Amino acid sequence: MQITRAGEYGVLGLMHLARGHPGQRAMIDQVSRQERIPKSFLAKIFQSLAKAGLVRSIRGSGGGFALVKDPADISVLEIIEAVEGRIVFQRCKLAQPDCEHVGGCALCGLFERAQDGIKGALTQTSLRDLIRQQERINSTLAEKRGRG
Amino acid sequence: MQITRAGEYGVLGLMHLARGHPGQRAMIDQVSRQERIPKSFLAKIFQSLAKAGLVRSIRGSGGGFALVKDPADISVLEIIEAVEGRIVFQRCKLAQPDCEHVGGCALCGLFERAQDGIKGALTQTSLRDLIRQQERINSTLAEKRGRG
DNA sequence: GTCAATTCGGACTAATTTTGTCCGATACAA
DNA sequence: TTGTATCGGACAAAATTAGTCCGAATTGAC
Numbered sequence: 001m002q003i004t005r006a007g008e009y010g011v012l013g014l015m016h017l018a019r020g021h022p023g024q025r026a027m028i029d030q031v032s033r034q035e036r037i038p039k040s041f042l043a044k045i046f047q048s049l050a051k052a053g054l055v056r057s058i059r060g061s062g063g064g065f066a067l068v069k070d071p072a073d074i075s076v077l078e079i080i081e082a083v084e085g086r087i088v089f090q091r092c093k094l095a096q097p098d099c100e101h102v103g104g105c106a107l108c109g110l111f112e113r114a115q116d117g118i119k120g121a122l123t124q125t126s127l128r129d130l131i132r133q134q135e136r137i138n139s140t141l142a143e144k145r146g147r148g
Numbered sequence: 149m150q151i152t153r154a155g156e157y158g159v160l161g162l163m164h165l166a167r168g169h170p171g172q173r174a175m176i177d178q179v180s181r182q183e184r185i186p187k188s189f190l191a192k193i194f195q196s197l198a199k200a201g202l203v204r205s206i207r208g209s210g211g212g213f214a215l216v217k218d219p220a221d222i223s224v225l226e227i228i229e230a231v232e233g234r235i236v237f238q239r240c241k242l243a244q245p246d247c248e249h250v251g252g253c254a255l256c257g258l259f260e261r262a263q264d265g266i267k268g269a270l271t272q273t274s275l276r277d278l279i280r281q282q283e284r285i286n287s288t289l290a291e292k293r294g295r296g
Numbered sequence: 297g298t299c300a301a302t303t304c305g306g307a308c309t310a311a312t313t314t315t316g317t318c319c320g321a322t323a324c325a326a
Numbered sequence: 327t328t329g330t331a332t333c334g335g336a337c338a339a340a341a342t343t344a345g346t347c348c349g350a351a352t353t354g355a356c
Contacts, residue, residue: 150313188316189315207322207324208323
């Protein structure tokens with residue numbers, strides 16, 4: 001299981017939610033249009049996010065989804081794993097039947113270390129961090145355009 | 149593009165080659181049987197490794213494949229990328245058409261950092277390291293069995 | 297109470313990628 | 327010349343990813 005569009009869309013969707021004031025709700029339709037994500041697909045993804053307790057769903061007219069936690073307290077890894085399940089690298093498959101696949105062979109061990117590498121980056125970055133970075137990028141971009 | 153069985157098999161195949169004396173050749177058939185990798189699939193993988201210059205192919209009877217470089221000078225990343233092509237995380241797809249996908253948006257940037265995390269681990273480990281680790285694992289395993 | 301808006305949840309389909317297989321061509325040794 | 331190997335690309339099967347669809351449930355407004 002790897003990082004796929006589903007996970008990516010999940011992060012983009014939550015970024016959208018988190019940009020509003022705390023507790024603000026947004027409809028799938030809105031988010032889907034603004035972030036250019038297929039509506040039904042996004043709906044499914046938000047269901048996973050709801051199950052994981054990252055967002056709360058409000059049904060009926062005037063309903064939508066709302067963030068449950070503070071964006072500073074949500075790591076990108078959390079979001080991605082909520083959508084995709086545990087992200088795991090290629091399980092190795094050595095000749096020996098001894099390799100129970102948890103540090104049983106050298107290749108397994110290496111993959112685990114590699115995994116920790118990516119998880120580190122994704123855990124350290126919170127949803128809020130991501131949004132701030134984006135804002136910074138946007139403003140420097142706007143500045144460039146203004147000058148150009 | 150991600151790390152798949154093909155890459156894993158490539159590493160296992162080269163580990164097999166590297167365990168012999170320097171320059172030793174091995175046939176696909178051999179490697180395939182001993183490492184329990186489907187023969188035709190392994191053949192295709194070794195073709196990629198040959199193209200990348202990691203192994204040399206000798207055709208005809210008595211032929212096979214032989215390592216070109218010293219196992220200490222081959223990183224696991226090299227092997228995997230030889231087989232799978234550049235490993236790249238989910239390219240992000242922000243709403244703005246500005247996102248040229250090279251550090252153009254925050255999510256891209258994050259994915260790049262995560263990528264560097266795994267590449268670090270895979271670059272630092274050489275084929276020789278891997279084999280040594282495996283030997284260590286095997287011997288402690290044998291010891292356990294002897295006592296048990 | 298009815299209607300319209302909205303999520304829920306799961307079945308379904310399409311597209312893509314992964315994981316192979318197969319076979320004729322080519323190269324080499326004996 | 328014959329037997330053994332790789333070469334290289336076309337082909338096929340399986341798995342995964344990406345996305346659609348639809349009926350049901352829930353809620354707010356009139």
